[in-house]
Amino acid sequence: MDANRAPTPDVTHSPAPTTGRRGPLGRWWWIAGLAVAVVVAVLAASFASGDPDGLDSVAIQQGFEKAGTEPGFRVLPDYTIPGLDGTASTIVAGVVGIALVFAFVLVLGRLVARRRKERAA
């Protein structure tokens, strides 16, 4: 597959043209990576600090936090599932977010890659 691509500085260092569609990450490795992300989200839902972060803290200290406006729409506001309370709400929201971000970036990556194929063809 590499041999058919437009030559680029990075790809030309490939040791040998490879075939097949399997990615370098490997299925079990990317499942493990997503599992790590889910664990981090669960830990965040359970243990993360509720204190204002750096920017919010400065905004409060300097009295401009009121300048911030609420968005005119709410989907999963502040990492919660409407109707679900407490830690469980944030855990579910976190897992939904991980799935969404993962899927979004896969689609984004494919779109960028497809343009390359079309140009090379």
Next chain:
Amino acid sequence: MVASLGNLGPGLVPGPVAMHAPDGFLSPAVAAFMWVVSLVLIGVAVRRTNETFDERAIPLMGVTAAFVFAAQMFNFQVVGGTSGHLLGGVLAAVLLGPWAGTLVMAAVIAVQGLVFQDGGLVVMGANVFNMGIVGTMGGYAVYRGLGAVLRGDGRGQLVAAGIAAWLSVVGGAAAMAVQLGISGTTDLAVALAAMVGIHVLIGIGEALVTTAAIAFVRAARPDLLNLRHGGVAAARATAARAA
């Protein structure tokens, strides 16, 4: 990081708080200008990703995005009732290169704003620049520069990544402060001192998590760090052996 997180104040509900700039913090002109800057740089990132990124490494992009999203939910206590969280720009750029790294950070910040109401839509260009591009482009340049000076492929590169990660947080905070100042939201000098002052500490967390994550990848799958230098075949062999 988790061990130091037990000191929650009384009455505080554990859990992520809104952490990105909401709409209203920046003037429309500054917000629009930052949208243009970020869109131009994202355009460059799309083109460069298109030219250099091996499409078979797309799942690594997805996993990196998922980790950055989850890690940004994790606010850790800093000092005096203030928390901070990972940005992840330098981490994404070290794993994926600055261009695909930029796309990952923009995607994460877009989902946070659109789905979780974390970060305003009008100021999203500023958030993408301050929390993403400062790290993926600026921080990555620092990482490569320091890495070349420190040489070797072991500890020196980890130190370079740690310093770059710290600088990316301080730099992003400074950029935010300048935008707040120009917007007339608050006094520029005061905002700059306060934002840099607190993010000098938050950046230590960024440096620790970035260094630890890269050290982990280096130990478990060192081949992934060489993907952009043609290591795809070697990486696939490693994955196949492990499966």
